[in-house]
Amino acid sequence: MKQQNATEIEHYLHSTEAQQKLYKRSLIVVIMSQIFGGAGLAAGITVGALLAKDMLGSASYAGLPTALFTLGSALAAFLVGRISQRFGRRYGLSFGFITGGIGALAVVLAATIDNVLLLFLALFVYGAGTSTNLQARYAGTDLASEKQRATAISIALVSTTLGAVAGPNLVTPMGKFAMTLGIPALAGPFILAAAAYLIAGLIFLIYLRPDPFLVARAIATEKDKQRLDKVNDGHQVLQSKLNRVGVVVGALVLILSHAVMVGIMTMTPVQMQNHGAQLSAVGLVIGLHIAAMYLPSLVTGILVDKIGRTFMVIASGVTLATAGVVAALAPGGSLFWLAFALILLGLGWNFGLISGTAIIIDSTDMKTRAKTQGTVDVWVALSGTAGGLLSGLIVAYSSYAILGFVGMYLALLLIPLMIWVRVKQKRS
Template sequence: MTAPTTTPGDPLGATTVAAVQRRTVAVLVLTQAVGAVGITIGIATASLLARDISGSDGQAGLAQTFQVLGAALASYVLARVMAMRGRRLGLTTGYLLGACGAVLAVVAGTIDSMVVLLLGAVLLGSTTAANNAARYAATDLAEPAQRGRALAIVVWATTIGAVAGPNLTGPAAALARWLGLPELTGPFALGSIGMLLAAALVSTLLRPDPLLLAREVAGTAGQVPSGTSWGRVVAAVRERPVLVAAVVGLAGAHAAMVAVMVMTPLHMEHGGAELRIIGVVISVHVLGMFAFAPVVGWLADTLGRPVTLGTGGVVLVVALVIAGSAPEGSSWQIFGGLFLLGLGWSFATVAASTLVADHAPLDARADVQGAADLVMNLVAAAGGGLAGVVVALAGYRALSLGTVALGLAVLAAAVAAHRLTPVAAAEHPGHLTE
C-alpha cells in the first residue's frame, strides 16, 4: 500500500489510503488511552459499591455483570449505527452514553439505589462497546498481513489509561469524601470526564471515516446493504464457518476473565486487603490484558491466528489454576493469577478479533463484528452474574477452577480455527477490496 497509483477500485490511490490508515490508528490510540480511564477506574470499586448498596455479597458482581450486559446490547446498537453512518458517529455515541452511565453510578451511591446503579452500569457498557469497536476500526484500511498488528496497537493503547485508572481509585475516593459523596463513587465521577474527552477526540479527529473510506476504495460507497443486519450476519457465518470458531474463542476468553476478575476485589477484601492494594492488583491484571498486545498482534500475523488463540487458551487455564489457589487477602497467587488471566485474555482476544476482521465481508463488516461482540459480552455477562452466586455458595476457589472449562473452550476454538482457516483463506483471502 505504498505505490502512488490509482485503479478503478481505488480512486484515492494507495498512498492516500495508507496515510489515512496511519492517521486512523494514531487517533484511535489517543482515544483509547483517554477512554480507558473511564472504563477501568471503576472496576476495582464496582463490586464493592454494589455490595454496600445491596447489603449482599451475592449481589456484588451485579454491577459488573450489568455493565457487560450493557456492552453486549450496545455492541449491536452501535454496529447498526456504524453500518449506516460510519465508525466516527458510532464511537462518539458509545462514549457519550458511557459518561451518562458514570454519572448515574455516582447518583446511585448517593441515594443508595441498586436500580439506578444497574441502569448506570448498563450505560457504562456503551463505552466498553465503543472501545471494542475501535479495535475493528483499526483494521478497516489495513493490509491483510498487518491486521493483527493494527488491531493490537489500538488494544495496547488502552494500557495507558487502563493501568492509570485503577491506581486513581485512592485519589478519587479522597475527592469524593471532600465533595461529601460516598468514597466509592469517586472513581465513577472521574471516569465520566475521561469518557467525555474520548467522545470529543474521536468526533473531532477521526476524519475521514475509515469504514466509509474502505467502502469507497472498494467501489461500494453509497450502496445500501441488502436484507436485515441479522440476516447479513447469518449469511456470513454460513459462508465462512471460521467465524463461529472466532466467536467461541472471544466469548470463552472474555467470560473467563470477567467471571474471576469481578469477584477478586471481594475475595481480597475478605482477607483484609486495603482498597489501594486491590487497585494495584486490578492494575496488574489490566497490564496483562493490554501491555503486550503489540507482541501478540505480531505473533498473530507471523505464526497465525489459530496458534495465537491456542496460546491464549493455555495461559488462561494456568492463570485460573493459580488464582484458585490464592488465599483471601493479598498474595503472590492473586497477583500472578490475575496478571496471567489478563495475558491469556490478550492472546485470545487479539487473535480471535483478527480472525473476525479477516473473514467478515465488507458489506456486512460492522454487522458481523457487532454480533461477535454481542455474543462475547452476553456470555461474559452470564459468567459474571453466576460468579457471585458461585462464590457465595462454594467460594472463590470453586469459581476459579470451574472457569477452567472456559479456557478449554478457547483451546477447542483454536483447533477448529486451524482446520477451517486454510479453506477460508483460500476461498476468502479478506483483501481490502473484497
Template sequence: MTLSPQVAAGPRHPPEHPAQRRVLAVLVASQLVSGIGLTAGVVVGSLIAEEMLGSTGLAGLPTALFTGGSMLGALGIGRLCQAWGRRPGLGLGYAVGALGSVGVVVAVAADQVALLLPALLVYGAGTATNLLARYAGADLAAPERRGRDVSRVLLASTAGAVAGPNLVSLVGGPAEEWGLSRTAAPFVLAAVGYAVAAVVVGALLRPDPLRSARARGPVATAEPAEAAGKAGAAGTAEAVEAARDPVRTPGVATGLWIMVLGQLPKVALMAMIPVHLAANGHGTAAIGLVVSLHIGAMFLPSPLSGLLVDRWGPLPVAAVAGVTLAAAALLVGLAPGDSVPLVAAALLLAGVGWNLGLVGGTAVVTAAAPPGRGAATQGLADVGLSVAGCTGGLLSGPVMAAGGYGTLAVGCALVALLVTPVALWAARPSRAAAAGGPASAPGAARRR
C-alpha cells in the same frame, strides 16, 4: 497444504491507506483517555453492590449489568458504524458511556438502587466502544499488518486502564468533600474519560476509516447480493446466506467462540477478586493495584500478540491462549487470599491469556466477515463477547457464595481450556481457510 484462493491470488485489499497513521493516532488518543473508564466497574462495582444490596451473592450483579449494557452497545454501535461510519458510532458510544458513569455517581450519592442498576447498564456502552475501536484500526490497514494495527489500538487502552484504579485515592478525597462516597470516585473518572474520548473521535477521526475503506475497496465492500453474484453460480447460495446470517460463517463462528470462551472465565475471575481480597483483609489500595496490574496485562502484550497473529496465524495463537488462561485460573484459585503478590501474578497471566485470545479471535472475525457486512458482523461478535461477560458476572457471585473463590477458579479454568480444542479443530487443513486460520494468514502464505 493447499492455500485458500484469496492467499494464492494475493491480498484482495489495497495496500495501507495514506490516512492510516492519522487514524491510528486518533484512535490511540481516544483509547488513552477512555481506558480510565474501562476499570471503574471492575474496581468498585462489586463493592458498591455488596454495600447497597447487602449480599455477597449479588456482588456480581454490576458486572453482569455493565457487560449486558456492553452487549446492547456493541449491537447498536456496530449497526451505526455499518450505516454511517466509525466516527458517529464510536463518538456516540463514548458519550453514552459518560452518561452512564454520571448516573452511577448520582445513584451512589442518593443511595438509590433503582437508579444504580440502569445506570450500570448504560455505562456498559463505554466498555463496548472501547473494545469496538480495535476494529477501526484494521479498516485501512494492509492485510499483513492487521494484527499489529489492531494491537496498537488495544495497547493504547493500557495507560488509562492502569492509571484509573490508582487515581482512585487521589479523587476519593475531593469526592468525599463534594458529599460523594469514595467508591463513586472511579465513576467520576470514567465520566471524564469517556466524555473526552467522545470529543476526540467526533472532532478528529477524519477521514472516517470505514467509509474510506469502502471507497477504495469495491471487492471488499460490495453489497451482499453483489458479492454473491461475483462468487459464481456454485457459491451464490452460500454467499447470500453468509450475508444474511454472518455468525454462521465458519470463520466468524470460530472467532466468536474463541473470544467467548476466553471472556466468560476472565470476567468471572475479576468480578469476585475485589470481594475475595476484601474478605482477606485487603483495602481498596491493594485491590486497585491488583486490578490495574491485571488490566495492564490484558493490553500490554497486544504488540506481541499482533505480531504472532500476523506471523503464525490467529488459530495457533488462540490455542495457546486457552492453556494460558486456564493455568492462570488454577493459579489464582490455589494462591492464598492473603498473598497479594501471588494473586497479582496469577491475574497478570490471566490478562496475557485473554489478550492472546482476543487478538486472535478478532483477526479471525475480521478476515471472515462477509463482504459489505464487516462492521455489523464485528458488532455481533462483540455482542457474544458481552453475553459471555454478563454470564460470567451473573454466575460468579452465586458460585463463590456456595463454594468459595477456589471453586469459582476451577470452573473458570475448565471453561478457558475449551478455547484450545476449538482453535485446533478449526486449524485443521480442511478448515483453516474457512476459519481464517494459518492456511489463510498472510504469514502462513509466506512460510509456505
C-alpha cells in the same frame, strides 16, 4: 453532508499514498481516544462490585454490577455496530463513549442519594463505554492489509494501557476527592470514568474524519466494479461457507476467553477485601491485570500475524486455564499470587481477543463487517454478563477456588475448538 463525504472519500479511492496517510492518522486518533477510554473502563472493574456490596449489604450480588454493565454493553455493541455500518465509525464510536459517560455520571448520583434502582440503571448505561472501548479496536483495521490487521488491533489495544492502568491506581485519590464533595468514596472512580468517556467520544466525533470505514467501503466497492469475475459459483459457495465458519469460530474464541476473564476478575476484589486487603492493594492488583490485558498487545499482534491465529488461540486457552488454577490455589491473603493469577488472566484474554478479532475480520467483507463485528460483540458482552453474574453466585454458594477451576475448564475448550477448525479446513 453526503455530498461532502463523497467528495472527501473520492480523494482516497485511487491513491495508495493517501490511503496509508489516512490509515496512520486514524490510528493516532484511535490511540488518543483509547487512552481516555481505558481510564473510563477501569472504574467499573475496580470498584463496581465493592460499591454494589456496600449498597446492598451482601456479597451474593457482588457480581451484579459487572453483569449489568456488560448487559448494557451488549445492547450498545449492537447499536454501535449498526450505526457504524450505516454512518461510519466516527458516529458509532462517539455515540457509545458519550452514552457511557452519561451512565458514569448517573452511578455517582445513585451512590450519593443511595438509590439502588438508579444504580442498576446507571451501570447498564455505563456499559456502553465498555463495549465501545472494545469496538474501537476495529477502527484501526479498516484500511489495514491482511498482514497488518492483528498489528493494527494491537496498536489500538496497547494505547488503552495508559488510561486503564492509571485508573485503578487513582481509586484512592478519586475516593478522597469524592468525599470532599460529599459523595461516597467508592463512587469517586466513576467521576473519572465520566470525564474520560466523554473526552474519548468527543475525540472520535471531532477528529475521525474522513471516516476510515467509509473510505474502506468505497475502495472495496470500486474494486468490485473493476474486478473481472474469474471464479466459478462453486468456489464462491465454498468461500461463503468458510467465511461463516470463521465468524462463528472467532466469536467462540472471544466469548469463551471473555467469560473466563470477567468471571475470575469480578470476584477477585471481593476475595481480597474478605481477607483484609486495603482498597489500594485491590487497585494495584487490578491495575496489573489491566496492564496484562493491553500492554502485551504489540507483541501479540505481531505473533498473530506471523505465526498464525490458531497457535495464539491455543496459547490463550492454556494461559487462561493456568490463571484459573493459580487463582484457585492462591491463599486469599496473598497479594503476590492473586496478582500473578490476574496477570496470567489478562495475558490469556489478550491472546484470545486479538486472535479472535483477526479471525472475524478475515472472514468478513466491508458490506457487512461493522454490523457483524457489532453482533459478535453483543455475544461477547452477554458472555461477560453471564461470567460476572454467575461468578458471584459460585463464590457465594461454594468458593473462589471453585470459580478458578470452572474458569480453567472453560478455557481448555478453546483447544479442541481449534483442532476441529484445522480438520474442517483440511477437508474443505
